[in-house]
Amino acid sequence: MSAKPYDEMLDALGVPRPHCRRYMEWLHQQPAELLAAKRAEADALFHRVGITFAVYGEEAGTERLIPFDIVPRVLPQDEWQKLEAGLKQRVRALNAFLADIYHEQDILRAGRVPAEYLLCNTQYRPEMQGIDVPGGIYAHIAGIDVVRADDGAFYVLEDNLRVPSGVSYMLEDRKMMMRLFPDLFAQNAIASVEHYPDVLLENLKSVAPQGATDPKVMLLTPGAYNSAYFEHAFLAQQMGIELVEGQDLFVRDDFLFARTTRGPQRVDVIYRRIDDDFLDPLAFRSDSVLGVPGLLTVYRAGHVTIANAIGTGIADDKSVYPYVPEMIRFYLGEEPLIANVPTWILRRAEDLAHVLAHLPELVVKEVHGAGGYGMLIGPAATRAEIEDFRQKIVAHPERYIAQPTLALSTSPTFTERGLAPRHIDLRPFVLSGREITIVPGGLTRVALREGSLVVNSSQGGGTKDTWVLGS
Amino acid sequence: MLSRTADHLYWMSRYVERAENLARMLDAHYRLSLLPRAPEALMQGWHATLTSLGVLDEFRALHPDGGAHEALHFLAFDRNHPGSILSCLSAARENARAVRGTITSELWETLNATYLDSRGFGGNTAYIDVANFIEWVKYRSHLTRGVTVGTMLRDEAFHFASIGTYLERADATTRLLEARWRDPGGAGERLVSEASEWAVLLRALSAFEVYRKVYRESVTPWRVTELLLLNADMPRSVHRSLFDLLRNLGPVHNSQSAETERYAGELHARFRYGRLEELCADGVPQFLDQVQERLNGLANRIGADFLVSGYAG
Numbered sequence: 149m150s151a152k153p154y155d156e157m158l159d160a161l162g163v164p165r166p167h168c169r170r171y172m173e174w175l176h177q178q179p180a181e182l183l184a185a186k187r188a189e190a191d192a193l194f195h196r197v198g199i200t201f202a203v204y205g206e207e208a209g210t211e212r213l214i215p216f217d218i219v220p221r222v223l224p225q226d227e228w229q230k231l232e233a234g235l236k237q238r239v240r241a242l243n244a245f246l247a248d249i250y251h252e253q254d255i256l257r258a259g260r261v262p263a264e265y266l267l268c269n270t271q272y273r274p275e276m277q278g279i280d281v282p283g284g285i286y287a288h289i290a291g292i293d294v295v296r297a298d299d300g301a302f303y304v305l306e307d308n309l310r311v312p313s314g315v316s317y318m319l320e321d322r323k324m325m326m327r328l329f330p331d332l333f334a335q336n337a338i339a340s341v342e343h344y345p346d347v348l349l350e351n352l353k354s355v356a357p358q359g360a361t362d363p364k365v366m367l368l369t370p371g372a373y374n375s376a377y378f379e380h381a382f383l384a385q386q387m388g389i390e391l392v393e394g395q396d397l398f399v400r401d402d403f404l405f406a407r408t409t410r411g412p413q414r415v416d417v418i419y420r421r422i423d424d425d426f427l428d429p430l431a432f433r434s435d436s437v438l439g440v441p442g443l444l445t446v447y448r449a450g451h452v453t454i455a456n457a458i459g460t461g462i463a464d465d466k467s468v469y470p471y472v473p474e475m476i477r478f479y480l481g482e483e484p485l486i487a488n489v490p491t492w493i494l495r496r497a498e499d500l501a502h503v504l505a506h507l508p509e510l511v512v513k514e515v516h517g518a519g520g521y522g523m524l525i526g527p528a529a530t531r532a533e534i535e536d537f538r539q540k541i542v543a544h545p546e547r548y549i550a551q552p553t554l555a556l557s558t559s560p561t562f563t564e565r566g567l568a569p570r571h572i573d574l575r576p577f578v579l580s581g582r583e584i585t586i587v588p589g590g591l592t593r594v595a596l597r598e599g600s601l602v603v604n605s606s607q608g609g610g611t612k613d614t615w616v617l618g619s
Numbered sequence: 620m621l622s623r624t625a626d627h628l629y630w631m632s633r634y635v636e637r638a639e640n641l642a643r644m645l646d647a648h649y650r651l652s653l654l655p656r657a658p659e660a661l662m663q664g665w666h667a668t669l670t671s672l673g674v675l676d677e678f679r680a681l682h683p684d685g686g687a688h689e690a691l692h693f694l695a696f697d698r699n700h701p702g703s704i705l706s707c708l709s710a711a712r713e714n715a716r717a718v719r720g721t722i723t724s725e726l727w728e729t730l731n732a733t734y735l736d737s738r739g740f741g742g743n744t745a746y747i748d749v750a751n752f753i754e755w756v757k758y759r760s761h762l763t764r765g766v767t768v769g770t771m772l773r774d775e776a777f778h779f780a781s782i783g784t785y786l787e788r789a790d791a792t793t794r795l796l797e798a799r800w801r802d803p804g805g806a807g808e809r810l811v812s813e814a815s816e817w818a819v820l821l822r823a824l825s826a827f828e829v830y831r832k833v834y835r836e837s838v839t840p841w842r843v844t845e846l847l848l849l850n851a852d853m854p855r856s857v858h859r860s861l862f863d864l865l866r867n868l869g870p871v872h873n874s875q876s877a878e879t880e881r882y883a884g885e886l887h888a889r890f891r892y893g894r895l896e897e898l899c900a901d902g903v904p905q906f907l908d909q910v911q912e913r914l915n916g917l918a919n920r921i922g923a924d925f926l927v928s929g930y931a932g
Contacts, residue, residue: 195733195735196728196731196732197724197727197728197731198716198719198727198728198731370716371932372713372716380720381716381719382720383718384720385719385721385724386718390620390621390624391624391718391721392621392719393623395623396621396622406621407621407623408620408621408622409620409621409622409625409775409779409873409925409926410620410873411873411874527901592824
């Protein structure tokens, strides 16, 4: 990692980039005590509002705040428009791929993606084969992780198509910034994000099963002890829909019902925040108490829409990720507008040899890992950690991919010792319904530890408000 | 509305109301302890309270030689005792958290802040702190109620939360009265008039001025009992609580709840049309026991008709 990371706000000489000039001027005029007071206020407010997440591996019910940085991440309009077009293109191709995989599998027959990568993958759900989903949409909500490298270009790091989370922080961070610094919003034309729940609800209604005139949409959560419970409750409230747990639902005569104070009520659309494995103990993991017995039968009968669809994991699997540019060419006949990060697939012998020879420089990820767990960051690892990982790779090369260590872009961030650059990424939320919509920006995550490249909240990451400036 | 949601709303309110009424009980003890009474009267009063709450055995098992200090700690601060004020505030918050999407953000924030602040209490039970704690609990309960009434849509969520509040209040008022009736108080050498002891109960229930307005005569046990059971306008009376409960039960009517409405209506009618002499012909504590049993029966019926255990599936 010799290259100097790209800073989002300051150019190589430390001069504010044109689109950040006004903000930086403002920031430097603010007395340090005022900013400290605002930071404390933000902390107190987040606590009171209970915007917390549970941490796995700690005592049950442990709640923590996700650190919030009061310096926003700012994107100029032209950059955003390019990103937006690239993201829409990508999600269109991913949905086309899912529809194809669960029907004719043209892309496999054309030999553009190796069939054994897909059909033997645990993320492929044979139960989905031949099911027609409304509008042909599988990934209704996609969280596409985008990073900017030292060359200033954006790359897609990861597609999250199962139950992507974080959008509540995008919305709450914005609310917080508007509360702390209303004058900034009066002075700068900052694209609003508040309409996200409306768009989401509209989309969810638009994919209801045929014949549902006033579709009933409900959000299915694993419950109050799930790490993202705050978000589930928040979104249900913002959309004005019921927040249900598996125990609140039941199946009768191939239809799905909720237990209500006025008796059983039909459910048409489930926005689920539970993994496939736990959705239906009769079809998937039989020990699941979170799901609804018989749900898959209702789904297969076309009497309920599940968003995201079952089996989307086959399209965001890390072993399939390298083929997304190929999907864009195959289904859309276009060239990808946002590049992939170059990726070595370690089940390929030549890739494996190269990676084993360059481990200290690379990032190695588990194919099925998530949340920043189970990965090796070569430049930051000790020799022992590298050797340890080498043995794991040699034992099961098919479980890993490797990528060059990207110098993620940085943004000025408040630290204990004042303003300092910290690495960031961006997760825009791409919503597919009758059309594809992205509220401008997304969730910016920031690695608060100096030099750290891991932005996941479970690993000490924080968040920033993301501004897309008007033209 | 989901049965489980209704269940959480109902318990959320019950726990807030329970915390407030426990604070009022402690308030009564606190005020009594400032009167010049025989030392043994103090502990007799606590026994009466623990008995009326049905936790005397539990208390004795934990504190075989427990005195006033232990009793206070047990009812106010003991986090391992699910019936303590701190446990109730925590349970209220847990129930609210489960339905935070259904209640207004203001209500959730109020309950969450109450819980967060409550963690600062409990180490010290010096007298002045207890008084502050009691005031704080009452204040947070007032605030919660104000936020509920001031921000919530008058839909099912509001009705189920209200049903929880009024059922708990009716029950608590009978227990406060029962504790007073079962407390021999100044038996033996009387340093304090009976009227003063009953006035303490009125003050603990914020009902002293109300009493003066309604009766314009000196405080007697019988009048206090009448006020707290039968007065239609006294907000904490059993009569008023049942009236308020009925008003919220009607709108959530479903195809199996007719019998529950009848049951609640019948109970309300006894307080609306009954005479204290007849109702309490067998003794006041006996009557209060019957009422508690009835309220318990009503709670079970509401649970079966509307809440988790109940409908559909």
